[in-house]
Amino acid sequence: MSKVTEVVEELLTPIVTELELELVDIEYVKEGKNWFLRIYIDKDSGVDIEECGIVSERLSEKLDSLDPIPHNYFLEVSSPGAERPLKKEKDYQKAIGKNVHIKTYEPIDGEKIFEGALTAFDGETVTLEVKIKTRKKTVVLPFDKVASARLAVTFS
Template sequence: MGQPVTQKVEALITPIIREHGLELVDVEYIKEGAHWYLRLYIDKEEGVDLDDCTNISHAVSELLDQNDPIPQAYMLEVSSPGLERPLKKDQDFIRFQGELIHIRTRETYQGYQEFTGYLVGLINNEIVLEYEDEKIAVPRDIVEKANLALDF
């Protein structure tokens, strides 16, 4: 089977998003009810605004129409990642060191599947958190989801 839609789209649109001085945080392709949605989450250091989302929506829409990587009809949505931004790339774990994050694992690890703490960093492919003077290193390959967390 070929690449998943999200990977095809990400490879196609990342250069144009970078040209606009933005970062592609995440790509979702999901069916809700009878409709398919392609959701792009973009960001930049000072945060994104409506103009950023509109500009990317137009540029990406044109590019996707030309290359047609998605077989069915879908609705394109472009937005900021929000306050609980997902952490996926190595640079996310560098940029957000010291921030409160939440991790959910695919399997139980040290008796838990959810961890919340302050991000120390990514060390030897483990996400290291600190909470109340204790450190825990969660292997990245069992992490289902990692994101910035709101205060406890």
């Protein structure tokens, strides 16, 4: 985590806690000539634009007073969306029973991309039930080999 995201997380945690929201992720990235500070928040019933606005205003006030970012940037506060990333162990726990899309750092059984129902997570392994044509197969992935994971929207 970069120094900027660490400072922003410290400033943001009391705000989201007070509003009973979950801080999903913080990104601080340069795209072209511009820097973006992206905050992703959520709650069980989903967040709306008003909640995003409140978080943005409160965070902006704190950032303006402390000025931890030395150059201009765009602040964006939003929901992580339907295909929210799974970053923390609790994200995996909450996703049990849901469809997920996982990429690994290296091939496992010749594959680096897995998509299926998350059936178990114990902190060391991620267990999926993947569908291969007409049959289902259980795949167990070492958690430390997971490069990225997100919820996967599926259409029946």
